[in-house]
Structures are given as C-alpha cells and as structure tokens.
Amino acid sequence: MKKVAFYTLGCKLNFSETSSISRIFQERGFEKVNFEDRADIYVINTCSVTDNADKKCRKVVKEALKHSPDAFITIVGCYAQLKPEEISNIPGVDAVLGAAEKFQLVDILDGFVKKDKPQVHASAISEANTFHNAYSIGDRTRTFLKVQDGCDYSCSFCTIPLARGKSRSQTISSVVNSAQEIAASGVKEIVLTGVNLGDFGILPGQGRQQTFYHLIQQLDHEVTQIDRFRISSIEPNLLTNEIIRFVAQSQRFVPHFHIPLQSGSNKILKLMRRRYQRELYRERVMEIKKVMPHACIGVDVIVGFPGETDEDFIDTYNFLNELNISYLHVFPYSERQNTKAINLQGSVPLGERNRRANMLRILSEKKKRFFYEQHVGYETTVLFEADVTNGLMEGFTNNYLRVQVKYDPILVNELKRVRLTGVNAAGLMEAEEVYAEVYQH
Known part of the structure; x- marks a missing residue:
C-alpha cells in the first residue's frame, strides 16, 4: 500500500478540495499519512493569491524531499494552472496538473512512476467547465x-x-x-x-x-x-x-460576514473594476448591524494599488475607521502577470505599500479589541476545537469570537453555553461555563 501525504496553501476552498482529493486516494487503496511522515507520494495544492507563490511551493517541495528523497511530487491548484512549465522546473517535481485535471490525478498519473522529465497536464482554463x-x-x-x-x-x-x-x-x-x-x-x-x-x-x-x-x-x-x-x-x-x-x-x-471591500476610495474601486462603490458597502454594514447588533464583520483591503495616492489611502483609512466592523485582512498590492492592473500608471513603492498595510493592521487590532470588549459579560455558545497548546484549547462563538479555556477532552467538538468573562493577554476571550450539559438548540 503506497503512502500519500498532502499540503495545502491558500484558502478554505483549497482545503476542501485537498480533503476530497485525499479521499479519492484512500478509496483507491492508498494510505494517507501526515506531511511530516515518510510518504511515497506528496500532493501539494498551491495558491496564486498569496505573495511569493513560487518561493512557498519550492519550500514545501524541499521539505517533502527531506522526509522522503525518492517520493513522487505532484503539484496542483491555482498556481499550477497559471505557471505549469515554471513549476515543472522546480527540482524534485514529478508532475503538474491544472484545474481541469486535478481531480483525475490518480488516473492520469497511473502508478505514480517517475519519468525522465516532469509530466505536465494543464489544459486551457476553458476546459475547467465542470x-x-x-x-x-x-x-x-x-x-x-x-x-x-x-x-x-x-x-x-x-x-x-x-x-x-x-x-x-x-x-x-x-x-x-x-x-x-x-x-x-x-x-x-x-x-x-x-x-x-x-x-x-x-x-x-x-x-x-x-x-x-x-x-x-x-x-x-x-x-x-x-x-x-x-x-x-x-x-x-x-x-x-x-x-x-x-x-x-x-x-x-x-451572524458573521466576511465582505471584501478592497478600497474605501471610489476612485480606486473604479480602477480595480469592482462592481460597487463605498456607499453601497456602508449600507450593507449598517443593515447587518441594524438587524444583528452582535454580528461580526470582517473586511478584505488592498493597499498600494497603482494610482493610490496618500489622500486616497487616508480616504480608505477614515472610511474603515468610521465603519462598525470587527477586523481587517490587509494585503499590500502585489503585481500579477496577465492582469489589467499591471499596466496602470502610478506604481506605489513597496516600502510605502507596507507602511500603509501596517497602519491598517494596527487599526484592525483596535477594531477587534473593541469588538471583543463589547461582549464581556455576554452569554453565548462556543464550539470547541481539538487543537491544544500549552494545556489550553480554543473555540468560536457563533459571531466568531475566539475563546480560550483550559483543555478538557470532553469539550472537543461540543457546543457549550458560556459566559464571556474578559479578554486575556493574547487578545482572546476567556469564559466560564453556564450549564454543565451540552448545549442543544
């Protein structure tokens, strides 16, 4: 029985697809093992949104070969679709599969036998139509x-x-x-x-x-x-x-919404070719808070987009500062080949992009802390997770407050009714149990 291990870069969607691909392997008689274990086959699911996709892919390949120098290395995912030939030149890579092929990799790579040169199976993106x-x-x-x-x-x-x-x-x-x-x-x-x-x-x-x-x-x-x-x-x-x-x-x-904004400047939103302006975004936030005052609202923002002046950035900062939101995911703009933005005038220096990103991350911490402190004394339910660090476990309330308590195996994957008692030094909620029995709707 061949052993197969998986590594996922990127978003929740990638995690769902990696998990499904792993079940295909198991149904075909392969044994799934942890990435840090020795495996015969490693499948790396890549992302093109995060910075340094190539660097991250190379690093994961290198780590896999440390565990098992003769393993068969397969690369799938968004980066594999965009740059298949480039990825095939990474030392140790045996196969690259595009978007239309990744769910058929067990059939396409029959036997996972190494060949003289890497196999590339990446159709035009128009073929990814199922x-x-x-x-x-x-x-x-x-x-x-x-x-x-x-x-x-x-x-x-x-x-x-x-x-x-x-x-x-x-x-x-x-x-x-x-x-x-x-x-x-x-x-x-x-x-x-x-x-x-x-x-x-x-x-x-x-x-x-x-x-x-x-x-x-x-x-x-x-x-x-x-x-x-x-x-x-x-x-x-x-x-x-x-x-x-x-x-x-x-x-x-x-009551938890993650709503991409990308910029609080209507000028920049237009350059980004987004399908709304900031007035609509404000209306959505206000409507959520009107009918769900305790709702958590997360926001994606890109800073340093071509053409974004200091005034445009301050416009975004002030817009976000005034919004009743809970946290930000902040991304310095990163050039991507084959996008329209790469040809726009007004490139923002990398150092300035990072400075603006840091300003918004500080604002995010303030927003998040305020959101947490608003809920001290609040009774709610927490779904506890299995991970344990230094004798502590964590879980989430329905409105996405992260709660940390002393580890108890009975709590894992259970909904518990708790009273939120304060925010700890790590910025997480502390809680005490209200009822001993497992909470049910």
Missing part, C-alpha cells in the same frame, strides 16, 4: 463545503478567473446531500465556500438556475442536524438585504 464536489472532513471541527467555483468578474488585480475558470455551481439538492453526509459524521459547523460565493446558481452548460438565497433557505430548512452554517466570504453587491434578514432570523446561519 463542477467537482468537495468538502473537508476529519481535518478539523468545522467542515469547509465547496458550493461554487470560478468567477465571471474581471477585477483588474485578480488572476482567479485565469486559474479557476468561469463561475459554476453545484445544484442545491447536491449541496444538501453533501451537508447531510457531513452531518452524519458528527460535524456541527459547515462553512460554505466558493470563489465568488454569492454568485451561486450557475449550472455548467445550463446558465443560472438558482440563487445563493435559495441555497441558504434550503440548507436551513432541510439540514437540521447541523448546528451552525457560516458564510465564508461574499461580495457586497451580492449580499442582498434579503440574505441579511434571513441570516438574522435563522437559528443555524450565524
């Missing part, structure tokens, strides 16, 4: 369920449409079936993931048949064994008031 069901399970307490893939937007900084193809989705009935399979395994929280999640409903070859609003209605109604559904990230122009109000009254969909 939907492959994927979800993570057994890896952590929460499960990431992929319901949508690809993107039809043309943001000037983004390579995702080049790496994943056009927007396409699973049917609602198939998503419901997957959620019920996950529920049967004992998982209590499902995170819905996709490239452009709010664009759910386009079926391959059939066009738009359903909407994200219809999906969450059906999951809420039919998958009652799951205690929590979480929406991973959704574009502001697709986060309708209808969706917000539905989440507000739902017993299972949690």
Whole structure:
C-alpha cells in the first residue's frame, strides 16, 4: 500500500478540495499519512493569491524531499494552472496538473512512476467547465463545503478567473446531500465556500438556475442536524438585504460576514473594476448591524494599488475607521502577470505599500479589541476545537469570537453555553461555563 501525504496553501476552498482529493486516494487503496511522515507520494495544492507563490511551493517541495528523497511530487491548484512549465522546473517535481485535471490525478498519473522529465497536464482554463464536489472532513471541527467555483468578474488585480475558470455551481439538492453526509459524521459547523460565493446558481452548460438565497433557505430548512452554517466570504453587491434578514432570523446561519471591500476610495474601486462603490458597502454594514447588533464583520483591503495616492489611502483609512466592523485582512498590492492592473500608471513603492498595510493592521487590532470588549459579560455558545497548546484549547462563538479555556477532552467538538468573562493577554476571550450539559438548540 503506497503512502500519500498532502499540503495545502491558500484558502478554505483549497482545503476542501485537498480533503476530497485525499479521499479519492484512500478509496483507491492508498494510505494517507501526515506531511511530516515518510510518504511515497506528496500532493501539494498551491495558491496564486498569496505573495511569493513560487518561493512557498519550492519550500514545501524541499521539505517533502527531506522526509522522503525518492517520493513522487505532484503539484496542483491555482498556481499550477497559471505557471505549469515554471513549476515543472522546480527540482524534485514529478508532475503538474491544472484545474481541469486535478481531480483525475490518480488516473492520469497511473502508478505514480517517475519519468525522465516532469509530466505536465494543464489544459486551457476553458476546459475547467465542470463542477467537482468537495468538502473537508476529519481535518478539523468545522467542515469547509465547496458550493461554487470560478468567477465571471474581471477585477483588474485578480488572476482567479485565469486559474479557476468561469463561475459554476453545484445544484442545491447536491449541496444538501453533501451537508447531510457531513452531518452524519458528527460535524456541527459547515462553512460554505466558493470563489465568488454569492454568485451561486450557475449550472455548467445550463446558465443560472438558482440563487445563493435559495441555497441558504434550503440548507436551513432541510439540514437540521447541523448546528451552525457560516458564510465564508461574499461580495457586497451580492449580499442582498434579503440574505441579511434571513441570516438574522435563522437559528443555524450565524451572524458573521466576511465582505471584501478592497478600497474605501471610489476612485480606486473604479480602477480595480469592482462592481460597487463605498456607499453601497456602508449600507450593507449598517443593515447587518441594524438587524444583528452582535454580528461580526470582517473586511478584505488592498493597499498600494497603482494610482493610490496618500489622500486616497487616508480616504480608505477614515472610511474603515468610521465603519462598525470587527477586523481587517490587509494585503499590500502585489503585481500579477496577465492582469489589467499591471499596466496602470502610478506604481506605489513597496516600502510605502507596507507602511500603509501596517497602519491598517494596527487599526484592525483596535477594531477587534473593541469588538471583543463589547461582549464581556455576554452569554453565548462556543464550539470547541481539538487543537491544544500549552494545556489550553480554543473555540468560536457563533459571531466568531475566539475563546480560550483550559483543555478538557470532553469539550472537543461540543457546543457549550458560556459566559464571556474578559479578554486575556493574547487578545482572546476567556469564559466560564453556564450549564454543565451540552448545549442543544
């Protein structure tokens, strides 16, 4: 029995796909082992969004060969689709598979036999036109369920449409079936993931048949064994008031939204080719807080975009400072080949990009601390996870407060009713149990 190990770079969607690919291997008789163990085959799922994709890929390949010098190294994922030949030249790489091929890698790489030169199987992105069901399970307490893939937007900084193809989705009935399979395994929280999640409903070859609003209605109604559904990230122009109000009254969909903004300057939003202006974003935040005062709102922001002056950045900073949001994910702009932004005038020096990013990260810490402190004395439920560090374990409230308590094996994957008592030195919530029994809806 050959042993196979996996490593994932990037987003929740990548984690869901790695987990599904690993199950394909196990169904074919392979033994899954940890990455740090000796394996016959290593599968590395790459990302093109994060900086230094090439450097990170090389490092992971090098680590795999330390564990097992003769192993067969396979690279898949977004970076593999964008730069297949470049990746094939990394020492130790045996095969590179693109977006249309990665779910067939066991068949394509029959026997995983090393050849004189690396195998490259990467079709044009137009060939990635089917939907492959994927979800993570057994890896952590929460499960990431992929319901949508690809993107039809043309943001000037983004390579995702080049790496994943056009927007396409699973049917609602198939998503419901997957959620019920996950529920049967004992998982209590499902995170819905996709490239452009709010664009759910386009079926391959059939066009738009359903909407994200219809999906969450059906999951809420039919998958009652799951205690929590979480929406991973959704574009502001697709986060309708209808969706917000539905989440507000739902017993299972949690009050947590991650909404990409990218810039608080309308001038820069236009250069980015985003499909909204900041006024719409403010309206969405205000609507959420009106119907869910305790809701957690996370924001993606890019700084140092070409053409962003000091005044534009201060415009973004002030806009975010005034918004009732909970935390920021901040990214200094990074040039990407084959994007429209790379040809824009007004490049911002790297040092200035990093300075602006640091300013927003400090603002994020202040926002997060304020959000946490608002909840001291608040009674809520926490879903505890299995990881233990220095005798402490952590879990999340429904509105995404990270809670840290003394390790107790009985708490793992359990929902407990707690009272939040304070914020500790690590910036996490402390809590005391309110009821001894496991909390149930």
